[in-house]
Amino acid sequence: MLIKNFQKLAAAKYFYPFAGRLIPWLTGITLLLLVYGIYLGLFVAPPDYQQGESVRIMFIHVPSAWMSIFIYAMMAGAAAIGLVWKIKLADNFASACAPIGASFTFLALITGSLWGKPMWGAWWVWDARLTSELILLFLYIGFMALQSAIDEPRRAARAGAVLALIGVINLPVIHYSVEWWNTLHQPASVARIDGPRIHSSILVPLLVMAAAFMFYFFTVVLIRMRTAILGTERNSQWLQGETE
């Protein structure tokens, strides 16, 4: 029964109103988490004894970087499902993910630069972590450019899917770059097998901002997917009923 309902959702006809009902709730949760997270990050979290106030950049930089990787994994997974089972909604989701993922990657790189300049004295270094994150940005942009260059939607989806899947190799490279190479970028302090090793006064704002960005992603991806459905199902009967 549950699976049948889930499978029904895969039709745009059912997904469109379902997403429409979810979006207001997701928006509300996102806003609450964002306000709380930024309040914690700017007013409650203490300055670092070495880095001073610049540690506050972390509350934007780290969640952005986490999202950049998470979204790519989601995008590649959905692209694979679309490729194998030819489910249009999966292709829709993958395409909707790309600009959001690219934005988070870009934000991670920019805030990283703005943090690196006062801390390391450099806007950019070609170390493994930074370089692999930059490659992630190129992969996102490549995915979007490839899809927009191909007119026929199913071929565009397939081509993008192949690129997305090839790029998956970059994800473990990004994550382990700080272990495999001598990097300037600091090693993992949260996503570790023996648990996080940062103080709760810094960890809590970080996790709240991460949750905020996560809910933000789900909100925006649903908006994008509904917009795409509006674009492709223009003359469908069911859509006339929905958009009155």
Added chain:
Amino acid sequence: MNWGEFLHMGGHGLYIWFSYAAATIILGLNVILPLRRFRALLKLDNESTHESTS
């Protein structure tokens, strides 16, 4: 609450505020642009419905 000190952020103010501004702009655009497109498509859709029934 010394707002001057808050903005100055121990000398790191520019870096911190540019970071938060970049986040606001980038995340804001990611909401505004798709919403605008959604509304435009909705409008087009309603117009074509009324055309075909008039």
